[in-house]
């Protein structure tokens with residue numbers, strides 16, 4: 001569980017390494033995200049909802065564009081490259097493609113930031129994983145705002161994975177976005193893979209994953225498709241070029257021996273499962289520090305699996321990021337003026353580096 005998506009709108013993420021390149025053919029890619037959340041309220045999109053209620057849709061988009069313009073820059077891509085990373089996992093939200101009123105944003109605007117990230121990666125010989133991170137009905141998760149199709153918060157969280165009309169409606173909305181993305185990036189080799197849905201709850205019969213696969217494949221027959229929360233043999237669904245993914249957040253403690261045992265049973269179990277299906281494995285998110293991090297990177301390298309750590313930049317979240325912005329960019333979205341928010345997000349201040357940056361560099365360069 002990606003625990004809290006520390007940071008705010010867009011997180012964008014990761015740092016990582018492609019250990020192997022198991023698939024030939026073309027691929028496609030995407031880019032940035034936009035989905036507000038904060039440490040105290042991890043609801044993706046919630047800050048955006050508050051801003052929209054105060055400033056309306058267009059002006060709010062201008063604020064978020066400003067935030068994104070400064071959150072990850074071309075200098076960051078230079079830095080990722082110098083750290084030895086060859087893969088960046090880029091979370092996106094349905095809000096990259098749609099206004100909150102449900103209308104689609106025009107294609108050029110909708111893809112501009114993802115296209116930018118693709119170009120940044122491409123010019124440096126890096127790859128992207130496009131990760132669908134925030135689905136439409138998820139916007140109310142964890143807040144008092146509940147999606148109209150759901151009667152309770154818990155239901156909001158699981159509905160995407162469940163049989164029934166409300167869940168199918170959400171899967172259809174997400175499928176439409178995947179089809180757009182797959183069509184847009186067909187033939188784009190910078191995109192290593194599509195991560196169909198971040199941290200879904202278990203889906204009976206894997207109906208969620210089956211739908212996303214069907215949405216992508218007609219447009220992009222070769223791209224690697226990343227599935228999470230699946231234990232079935234991909235052959236049983238007729239899937240080709242899939243990779244199974246797992247997120248590891250049970251190794252945050254300082255007890256090295258316990259962490260090793262956890263890795264062997266949890267990550268090791270996933271690798272064994274993928275190996276039994278003859279497909280690659282991807283630890284798409286994880287967080288650990290110190291000696292455990294160094295050891296974990298070595299293990300993943302030895303097993304030749306893909307990985308991407310959580311995460312490149314945070315706001316004052318310690319070792320959850322390689323880099324942290326400080327309080328100078330903090331805003332109160334409920335009370336600060338539009339001009340104040342715009343100003344602070346245009347001037348985020350300097351980032352500090354944390355202890356995990358050099359450990360990641362040593363691991364990625366190994």
Ligand SMILES: *[C@@H]1O[C@H](CO)[C@@H](O)[C@H](O)[C@H]1NC(C)=O
Nearest residue numbers: 056057058099100101102103
């Ligand atoms: C939704 O909002 C956008 C941006 O303000 C606007 O262009 C569009 O016309 C709206 N759609 C509807 C159905 O109101």
